Amino acid sequence: MxxxxxxxxxxxxxxxxxxxxxxxxxxxxxxxxxxxxxxxxxxxxxxxxxxxxxxxxxxxxxxxxxxxxxADAPAGSIEHADDPKTPSPSGLAEAMGAFARSWLERLPLAGDTPADGSLRLRSLAGVFDDEPGRTALAQVTRLESLLLALALESRPPHHTRCVRLAELVLTLLNGAGHLADTAPGFADPFDVARACEHLAGLDLADTWDPPHLPFVAPAQSVQERWEPPAELPDQITGRRVGFGADGVLVVLGAGRLEAAEEAVRAARPGDRITVAVVTGDPAEIGRLVRLRVGDLTGCLRRVFEPEARPGFRLVLDGHATLASAVGLPDIGDATEAAVRVQAGEIVARARGRGAAHAVATATSPDGAGT
The missing domain is CATH 1.10.10.60 (Homeodomain-like)
Known part of the structure; x- marks a missing residue:
C-alpha cells in the first residue's frame, strides 16, 4: 500500500x-x-x-x-493567435469584434440549467455584495480595460489611448452576460459582436491627463542592493518571469489597480514595467483578481499576436514576496509603491498615491534618466 x-x-x-x-x-x-x-x-x-x-x-x-x-479552448473558437493559420485582426473594428466573439463563447448553451449556466458564464452575481469586494471588483475592471485598451491601441488607425473604448466594450459584453444569466436567449451574441465592431467608429475624445499627476512628489533617489525574489507567473503571457533585470517594479493593492496605467503611460522607451498585485485577502480578493485577469488575458492571447498584447508584466504576489523585496513592511488594499532597478541596485523608490508615475518618470540630478 x-x-x-x-x-x-x-x-x-x-x-x-x-x-x-x-x-x-x-x-x-x-x-x-x-x-x-x-x-x-x-x-x-x-x-x-x-x-x-x-x-x-x-x-x-x-x-x-x-x-x-x-479548460481546453471550446470547439469552434478562435484559435491561438500564435497559430499562423489564424491571422491577427488587422484593424481596430476587426479586433474588437474578434475579442467580443472570444469573450461571448462563455454564454450558456441550450439545455444548460440556470446554475450550470452561471458557472459557464463565470458569473459573480450576488457573490460580492460587501464594500471591499465591490471596490476590488471595480478596480480589477479598470485593469481589464487597460489590458484590452493596450491591445486595441496596436491596431490601425493609430490611437493614442483606447481605455474609454475598452470600457465601453466590456460594459456591453458584461451586460450581455448578465442578461444571459437572468433572461436566457434575450440577446443574439452575433449582434453583440457586430455592435462591438461598430463602436470603433465612435470618437470618445480619450486623453490621458489625470489631474493629480502634476502634484505627485518626485521619487526618492537611493542606492540599495536589489535582491530579486523567485520567479512568478506573468498573467499576460502565462510564462514564469524573473525580476533580476533592470526596470520598474510597481506593487499595487487591490484597491489601487487603476494606478497600473500611470506606470505604463509614463514608461520610457525600453523600460521593463512589472506590476505586482497584492492583497491581505488572497483567498477571496486575490482569487477575484486572478479570475478576472486570467479570463480576459486568455481572450487576448487567442485574438492578438504576442507583439500586440499589453507591453508590461502582471504578476499576482499572493505571498507578498515581491512586496517584501521592494521593502514594504505591510500591505493592504490601498498599497501603492514602486522602485526602479538598475545594474543590480534600487536607484529610485516612492510610496503612496502617484508612486508608480513618480518612479517611472524619475530622473537623475543632471536631468538624464535614472
Missing amino acids: VRLTRAQQQERTRAAVLAAARAEFGERGYADAKVDRIAERAELTRGAVYSNFPSKRALYLAVLVGSIEH
Missing part, C-alpha cells in the same frame, strides 16, 4: 473538495449551495473543507479559476 505524503494528501483533499463544489454549484447555484452538502459529496468533514477554503465565496472563486486555467 502506497502511503501518501502530507502534501499529497492535502492536494487530494483539495481536489475532492473542488470536484464536490463544482457539482454543488452546478446543481444549486452560488446562493443555494451549502458547505455541509459539499463536505458530504466529498466524503469529508465540514472542518476539512474550511481548512482548505475559508469561505463558500473562496471555494466558488476557486472553482471558477480552475475552469479558466484547465
Whole structure:
C-alpha cells in the first residue's frame, strides 16, 4: 500500500473538495449551495473543507479559476493567435469584434440549467455584495480595460489611448452576460459582436491627463542592493518571469489597480514595467483578481499576436514576496509603491498615491534618466 505524503494528501483533499463544489454549484447555484452538502459529496468533514477554503465565496472563486486555467479552448473558437493559420485582426473594428466573439463563447448553451449556466458564464452575481469586494471588483475592471485598451491601441488607425473604448466594450459584453444569466436567449451574441465592431467608429475624445499627476512628489533617489525574489507567473503571457533585470517594479493593492496605467503611460522607451498585485485577502480578493485577469488575458492571447498584447508584466504576489523585496513592511488594499532597478541596485523608490508615475518618470540630478 502506497502511503501518501502530507502534501499529497492535502492536494487530494483539495481536489475532492473542488470536484464536490463544482457539482454543488452546478446543481444549486452560488446562493443555494451549502458547505455541509459539499463536505458530504466529498466524503469529508465540514472542518476539512474550511481548512482548505475559508469561505463558500473562496471555494466558488476557486472553482471558477480552475475552469479558466484547465479548460481546453471550446470547439469552434478562435484559435491561438500564435497559430499562423489564424491571422491577427488587422484593424481596430476587426479586433474588437474578434475579442467580443472570444469573450461571448462563455454564454450558456441550450439545455444548460440556470446554475450550470452561471458557472459557464463565470458569473459573480450576488457573490460580492460587501464594500471591499465591490471596490476590488471595480478596480480589477479598470485593469481589464487597460489590458484590452493596450491591445486595441496596436491596431490601425493609430490611437493614442483606447481605455474609454475598452470600457465601453466590456460594459456591453458584461451586460450581455448578465442578461444571459437572468433572461436566457434575450440577446443574439452575433449582434453583440457586430455592435462591438461598430463602436470603433465612435470618437470618445480619450486623453490621458489625470489631474493629480502634476502634484505627485518626485521619487526618492537611493542606492540599495536589489535582491530579486523567485520567479512568478506573468498573467499576460502565462510564462514564469524573473525580476533580476533592470526596470520598474510597481506593487499595487487591490484597491489601487487603476494606478497600473500611470506606470505604463509614463514608461520610457525600453523600460521593463512589472506590476505586482497584492492583497491581505488572497483567498477571496486575490482569487477575484486572478479570475478576472486570467479570463480576459486568455481572450487576448487567442485574438492578438504576442507583439500586440499589453507591453508590461502582471504578476499576482499572493505571498507578498515581491512586496517584501521592494521593502514594504505591510500591505493592504490601498498599497501603492514602486522602485526602479538598475545594474543590480534600487536607484529610485516612492510610496503612496502617484508612486508608480513618480518612479517611472524619475530622473537623475543632471536631468538624464535614472
